Amino acid sequence: MSVTPTTALRHGELAEVDTRTITVNGVERPYWDQVRWSQAISVARLPAASVPVGLSRSGLPVGLQIVGPYLEDRTVVDVAARLAGLIGGFLPPPPADRGYSMS
Numbered sequence: 001m002s003v004t005p006t007t008a009l010r011h012g013e014l015a016e017v018d019t020r021t022i023t024v025n026g027v028e029r030p031y032w033d034q035v036r037w038s039q040a041i042s043v044a045r046l047p048a049a050s051v052p053v054g055l056s057r058s059g060l061p062v063g064l065q066i067v068g069p070y071l072e073d074r075t076v077v078d079v080a081a082r083l084a085g086l087i088g089g090f091l092p093p094p095p096a097d098r099g100y101s102m103s
Contacts, residue, residue: 002065047076051065051087
């Protein structure tokens with residue numbers, strides 16, 4: 001399943017967190033809607049792992065959340081490792097053009 005309803009957010013945005021918004025399918029939503037996807041899994045006490053699967057057209061990381069049955073943590077880790085082997089693991093996005101370093 002998706003980790004969040006958007007790609008990763010750009011680094012270096014200095015807006016006040018409580019006033020920040022995200023855009024999902026052209027609709028502005030509260031910033032904290034990002035955590036609802038993973039929060040539901042945590043509340044259900046299911047094991048999960050977030051894995052990078054590539055970059056969006058704008059160069060931002062996109063990930064998947066692997067969710068397993070209760071107490072099947074090893075299964076989730078195994079699936080995440082196999083997927084990383086197929087995809088090649090994490091690839092950092094290109095440096096931002098906002099005058100700061102991502103290192």
